[in-house]
Amino acid sequence: MLLHAQIPNGTGGLGSLVETFLPWFGVFIPVLLAGALWRRSAAAVVALVLPVTVWLNLFGGLLGDKSHAGGDLTVVSHNVGADNPDPAATARDLAASGADVLALEEITAQAKPLYEKELAKTYPHHTVLGTVGLWSKLPLSDTRPVDIEQDAGPLGDAKPDEVKLAYNRALRTTVATDQGPLAVYVAHLGSVRVTPRTGFWTDSRDRNAQALAEVLAAERNERVVLLGDINGTVDDRALEDITSQLESVQESAGDGFGFSWPASFPVARIDQILVRGVEPQSSWLLPATGSDHLPVAAGISW
Numbered sequence: 001m002l003l004h005a006q007i008p009n010g011t012g013g014l015g016s017l018v019e020t021f022l023p024w025f026g027v028f029i030p031v032l033l034a035g036a037l038w039r040r041s042a043a044a045v046v047a048l049v050l051p052v053t054v055w056l057n058l059f060g061g062l063l064g065d066k067s068h069a070g071g072d073l074t075v076v077s078h079n080v081g082a083d084n085p086d087p088a089a090t091a092r093d094l095a096a097s098g099a100d101v102l103a104l105e106e107i108t109a110q111a112k113p114l115y116e117k118e119l120a121k122t123y124p125h126h127t128v129l130g131t132v133g134l135w136s137k138l139p140l141s142d143t144r145p146v147d148i149e150q151d152a153g154p155l156g157d158a159k160p161d162e163v164k165l166a167y168n169r170a171l172r173t174t175v176a177t178d179q180g181p182l183a184v185y186v187a188h189l190g191s192v193r194v195t196p197r198t199g200f201w202t203d204s205r206d207r208n209a210q211a212l213a214e215v216l217a218a219e220r221n222e223r224v225v226l227l228g229d230i231n232g233t234v235d236d237r238a239l240e241d242i243t244s245q246l247e248s249v250q251e252s253a254g255d256g257f258g259f260s261w262p263a264s265f266p267v268a269r270i271d272q273i274l275v276r277g278v279e280p281q282s283s284w285l286l287p288a289t290g291s292d293h294l295p296v297a298a299g300i301s302w
Helices: 014-020 022-039 042-047 049-062 087-095 112-119 161-166 203-218 237-243 249-253
Strands: 073-079 101-105 125-129 132-136 140-145 170-177 180-188 193-195 199-201 224-229 271-276 279-285 296-301
Touching: 014 022, 014 199, 014 237, 022 042, 022 049, 042 049, 049 249, 073 087, 073 180, 073 224, 073 271, 087 101, 087 112, 101 180, 101 224, 112 125, 112 132, 125 140, 125 170, 132 170, 132 180, 170 203, 180 203, 203 237, 249 271, 249 279, 249 296, 271 296
Parallel strands: 073 101, 180 224
Antiparallel strands: 073 296, 101 132, 125 132, 140 170, 170 180, 193 199, 224 271, 279 296
């Protein structure tokens, strides 16, 4: 836990894999304590002070409730799942969440009309570009796709624009608030895989992250919100170019770890709300929908 940054990432992505599940290394501490008590070893009990101290230093700040009442804007992000059996019910649940701005990822062509129909009454403004979309109670402008596959190579570059747009996984838009414009990004970075041959395979995600980080660095609006499934935690070094620019609302104003995936037994926070130029007030999870991810929500203020 103390030297996780020194674990090499070149062989099978081991460093990123460890950092993805780093908080769970704490489950070994009670096991070691039980062993020490069973052996009646005072020295072993005293030795446990070191891993306990390290774990609390890394994650103790997440144990308390850092949320504050109020907030000028409520934002929600949800990977709705391509295999969601009931998109209409998911849309109704999200509409009832009270979100002012709602980001959806993994929208299929078949489910898109259902989301648009169910969310239309609550959100008069929306945009869908490829598999990501944003619904808002406030006006939107300057909406455009964000090419996070810009380094995919000549084969990807050769695809027609309409084909690339159909599979677009990130967008940028401006939300008009009473305090001025807010730049909002919605992104779904590439998937990761754990296989015997490649280990922790993250090539697509890492390439997407690098491209998105460059776009965020060039963003001229002082107030920025990134909503999306980035397929990684804020501890993962491979996402440092993004997390070094933006603040995690869960770490700043959450209550607990906020694990969002998988919905049946969440073990990692891979769905993120990251901000710059605004103040996180609160962060929480919404109830499960038909997706394998949990929706994440946050209140922000100016």
